[in-house]
Amino acid sequence: MFSTLTAINISCGQDGTFAEGRCPPDISPDKEKCTVIKHSLGFKTGLTDVALTATIGAPRGGLVASQLDGRKFANLKAEQVELLYMSAKEAEEWQVIRGNNTGNQWNGLETDILCCCDLSCGSITKAFLDQEIMLMLAVGVRPTAIYAHPIIIDAINQAYMTVGTYSFNAAQGSDQATLGIYGTRIVTPAGILPLVSDHRFTLDNAGSGVFCGDIFIVTELYRGQPVLYLNDQIPWSYLDLARADPYCTSEFFFVN
Secondary structure: OEEEEEEEEEOOOOOOOOOOOOOOOOEEEEEEEEOOOOOOOOOOOOHHHOOOOOOOOOOOOOOOOOEEOOEEOOOHHHHHHHHHHHHHHHHHHHHHHHOEOOOOOOEOHHHHOOOOOOOOOOOOOHHHHHHHHHHHHHOOOOOOEEEEOHHHHHHHHHHHOOOOOOOOOHHHOOOOOOOOOOOOEEEEOOEEEEEEEOOOOOEEEEEOOEEEEOOEEEOOEEOOEEOOOOOOOOOOOOOOOOEOOOOOOOEOOOOO
16 A cells, blocks of 8 residues: 555645745645555576586587576576576566556556557658647646657657668778668657657557557656656565475465
8 A cells, every 4th residue: 555646736826936924835735545456477497497418618609508698607597597587577568568457467558548649550740749749738748758669669760850862982892881860869849859669569560561559758757756667666586486386486384
């Protein structure tokens, strides 16, 4: 059980001014009590799941048994712990975006944030995004970032730029050229907003090379406080369990 801030009512406007010798404006926070539903997230593995192969000589350009992505670990157990952590964090990020609160899933952005404008797979334009941001500003909401699938981010880039021309010096024997423009920020009526892309956002194929996806114009801060962020309230833990069959996260306890 915890309390969350739902609104701040200011009695005399938001400019914060008051007459000399008088009282400043009152701020009345409104809060409501919320209950957290416990969700369990994680993966399990064991050293018996690792296939060991005896070889002669040092590997050339490959990975040894206790090495992952170029990083070395003290032993196989340390490597397995790292794999568990990476898998769990990726699953957590998937839940933050795609969770739909069915079964043991969490609520994700795609569940909690409803789309207010439907282009029906129409082409994204700069005027459209500017208009949506202006509507948010008009009701007092200042966006701080734009979230979307990488393909949708690419469509936003295309809407905000014109394709340039590129050349390389063939006379000097050059046979390579770096092409493409991929912006990570766009200039909007709310200022410069970062484009945050993640492949976990849902993307629908409408056929003929047309893809459809949601654009989340989000506000991450309110009065300087983060309102959209990820925070592990319970630290990750790794337990060597003598599991109580058939449950993986339960143990038998005996009291004499």
